[in-house]
Amino acid sequence: MKRRKCACCKRVSSQFIEDRGQVICVDCGLRIGEALMENLKTSRATELAESLKAYTDPASPEYDPDFDEEIRELRPDWFCHEMN
Numbered sequence: 842m843k844r845r846k847c848a849c850c851k852r853v854s855s856q857f858i859e860d861r862g863q864v865i866c867v868d869c870g871l872r873i874g875e876a877l878m879e880n881l882k883t884s885r886a887t888e889l890a891e892s893l894k895a896y897t898d899p900a901s902p903e904y905d906p907d908f909d910e911e912i913r914e915l916r917p918d919w920f921c922h923e924m925n
C-alpha cells in the first residue's frame with residue numbers, strides 16, 4: 842500500500858482515507874468523524890460517514906480490507922450504531 846501524508850496532522854501513513862479530495866490518516870479521520878458524528882445533520886458529517894462506509898463496506902468498489910480491519914479494531918463501537 843502506498844504511504845501518503847495526512848492533510849490534517851502531516852503524519853505519513855499507509856492507512857488513510859480521502860475526505861473531499863484530501864488524504865487524511867485513520868486517526869484524524871476518527872477524530873474528525875467523532876466530532877462530526879455528534880452533529881450528523883451537517884452535510885460534512887454525511888460526506889465523511891459515506892467515505893468511511895465506502896471503505897468498510899465489502900459491497901463497495903472502494904472497499905479496503907486492511908482499513909476495514911484497522912478501523913474496526915480502533916473503534917468497534919462505531920459499527921454498532923452509525924455504520925450498520
Ligand SMILES: [Zn+2]
Nearest residue numbers: 847850866869
Ligand atoms: Zn492525520
